[in-house]
Amino acid sequence: MNPFWSNIFRGSGYEATLAYFLSTVPIFSKLKKGELSFLESIVHVRNYKADEIVFEEGDIGSGMYAIRSGQVRIYTLDDHGHESEQATLDPGDFFGEVALTASRPRIASARTTEATVLVGLFRSDMLDAIRKHPAVSAKILLGLTRVISDRLHQSHLQVNELERERGQS
Amino acid sequence: MNEQSGFSRAQIVLLYIVLTAAIASGISIFSSASTITRLLNTATDGLFLPILISLIVAFLLDPIVQYFEKEKIGRTKSIFIVYFLVSILLFVLFMIIGPQNLLGMMKSLKGDFPRYFGRAVDFFNIQLSTVQTHFPFVKDYDLVDKLRGSAEELVGLILAQTPKSAMRIGSLFLLVPLFSFFFLRDSRRIMRGLISLTPNRYFEMVLDIYDHVSWQLAHFIRGRIIEASIIGLVVWMGLSLTDIRYAPILGLIAGITNLVPYIGPIVGMIPGLIIALVDLGMGGQFWWILCVYLLIAQVILDNFILIPILISRVSNLHPLLVILAIVMGGKLYGVLGMIIGVPIASIINIIILEIRQYRRTFSPYIRIVSNRDGYG
Numbered sequence: 050m051n052p053f054w055s056n057i058f059r060g061s062g063y064e065a066t067l068a069y070f071l072s073t074v075p076i077f078s079k080l081k082k083g084e085l086s087f088l089e090s091i092v093h094v095r096n097y098k099a100d101e102i103v104f105e106e107g108d109i110g111s112g113m114y115a116i117r118s119g120q121v122r123i124y125t126l127d128d129h130g131h132e133s134e135q136a137t138l139d140p141g142d143f144f145g146e147v148a149l150t151a152s153r154p155r156i157a158s159a160r161t162t163e164a165t166v167l168v169g170l171f172r173s174d175m176l177d178a179i180r181k182h183p184a185v186s187a188k189i190l191l192g193l194t195r196v197i198s199d200r201l202h203q204s205h206l207q208v209n210e211l212e213r214e215r216g217q218s
Numbered sequence: 219m220n221e222q223s224g225f226s227r228a229q230i231v232l233l234y235i236v237l238t239a240a241i242a243s244g245i246s247i248f249s250s251a252s253t254i255t256r257l258l259n260t261a262t263d264g265l266f267l268p269i270l271i272s273l274i275v276a277f278l279l280d281p282i283v284q285y286f287e288k289e290k291i292g293r294t295k296s297i298f299i300v301y302f303l304v305s306i307l308l309f310v311l312f313m314i315i316g317p318q319n320l321l322g323m324m325k326s327l328k329g330d331f332p333r334y335f336g337r338a339v340d341f342f343n344i345q346l347s348t349v350q351t352h353f354p355f356v357k358d359y360d361l362v363d364k365l366r367g368s369a370e371e372l373v374g375l376i377l378a379q380t381p382k383s384a385m386r387i388g389s390l391f392l393l394v395p396l397f398s399f400f401f402l403r404d405s406r407r408i409m410r411g412l413i414s415l416t417p418n419r420y421f422e423m424v425l426d427i428y429d430h431v432s433w434q435l436a437h438f439i440r441g442r443i444i445e446a447s448i449i450g451l452v453v454w455m456g457l458s459l460t461d462i463r464y465a466p467i468l469g470l471i472a473g474i475t476n477l478v479p480y481i482g483p484i485v486g487m488i489p490g491l492i493i494a495l496v497d498l499g500m501g502g503q504f505w506w507i508l509c510v511y512l513l514i515a516q517v518i519l520d521n522f523i524l525i526p527i528l529i530s531r532v533s534n535l536h537p538l539l540v541i542l543a544i545v546m547g548g549k550l551y552g553v554l555g556m557i558i559g560v561p562i563a564s565i566i567n568i569i570i571l572e573i574r575q576y577r578r579t580f581s582p583y584i585r586i587v588s589n590r591d592g593y594g
Contacts, residue, residue, distance in 0.1 A: 111422045173429035
């Protein structure tokens with residue numbers, strides 16, 4: 050098609066918006082459009098350069114991050130100060146979600162490996178939202194619970210598996 | 219060529235010129251900077267009070283606005299609802315007191331004020347003369363004349379400033395609702411914008427500290443204002459039981475001065491006591507008024523009921539700091555500064571305390587302990 054017409058009949062560009070990106074994050078996947086635009090108003094978009102520390106092990110955590118673009122490395126330090134990598138996260142992934150519910154020290158460090166855009170949702174904004182918009186907040190927190198309980202389920206199965214293996218050997 | 223100094227003549231001349239130019243430009247920058255600060259001073263001269271009051275109003279109205287703010291009712295709409303309700307409330311209050319009553323009170327107070335002051339000075343004079351009969355060496359101090367002089371000065375000042383302050387109050391009625399509307403509506407956005415400027419590494423910390431500080435501040439300011447209005451109301455009620463005149467105004471004074479700890483209540487008591495002495499004499503009613511001021515308002519209500527409920531002890535200031543804040547506030551903004559100096563000092567105190575507490579939980583020692591906990 051002629052670029053002139055394709056420009057006119059182009060979609061609204063919804064795929065490029067922050068709201069669309071948030072809907073791709075598993076925690077927020079069940080939210081409707083209006084709720085997503087509310088979520089959009091309480092998150093913070095942060096730009097990171099390559100090799101910038103997002104948080105370090107032991108920091109007081111206050112919220113979760115979702116990766117909009119770029120890459121983040123999650124690692125822990127052993128006693129000798131060597132990094133041991135836990136995971137490498139790509140766009141659409143999220144991390145640090147445990148700190149959203151209560152201020153716990155971070156159990157791992159996070160660092161960007163390239164120029165990265167992170168979308169942060171923090172506890173103070175969440176508490177505010179719970180007071181003012183309980184319905185949406187309940188949905189967000191339900192999504193969070195779903196993800197965390199999925200993970201708990203997974204790790205429970207893994208523990209069972211490992212115990213069975215140990216019993217066999 | 220002058221080899222000994224290491225500079226050629228042209229270089230020395232150049233150096234001289236450069237130095238002169240540097241000094242001259244430094245002086246001109248300094249003078250223009252002081253001109254700019256003076257201009258800024260003039261431009262923001264009348265704005266300090268409206269902005270402060272509208273901040274306080276915004277803090278006070280914020281919980282009510284939040285109460286109305288729901289999914290269906292936006293923030294702006296709920297602010298309008300609150301404004302509407304508040305204006306109705308003010309109007310009703312105004313009608314209850316009665317505009318005629320209020321105006322008459324103002325007029326008669328203007329006439330009575332010098333009389334009260336003169337009588338107070340006379341009373342003091344009599345007391346002094348009895349003191350002088352007992353302690354003759356006090357005679358050398360010409361206290362009475364000094365007091366009378368400064369009192370007359372004060373009265374003159376108040377009379378001279380009345381038209382000016384009337385205009386100021388008029389502009390306040392216009393500016394405060396406007397400012398507080400925008401503070402209420404956009405404070406979140408403004409603060410989000412400011413916080414988003416912090417570097418990534420400290421972002422979470424700043425966000426958390428801001429959250430704590432703003433909660434504490436809202437709590438503190440709300441508590442102080444509610445405390446002051448309850449005290450004012452109780453004093454008004456208590457004084458209304460006697461024959462004393464100007465009970466509403468005296469209640470207002472007691473409420474406002476109650477914002478200043480330690481010294482405020484005593485100062486707020488003086489006008490009431492003077493009026494009681496002059497009009498009613500040293501009878502049973504005088505003792506009842508003293509009782510209302512001291513025992514009921516201060517000891518029972520303020521110390522035992524209001525302060526423990528409304529204001530946490532954390533925000534208590536050291537008495538020395540209170541006096542310093544009063545003196546410094548007075549130097550900066552006169553009588554108004556004396557009243558708001560202490561609250562502002564406590565606000566700074568709260569901010570410092572919160573940051574310190576946050577840093578303590580952020581310290582490396584805690585980090586090690588929490589790591590140990592995390593890994594068992």
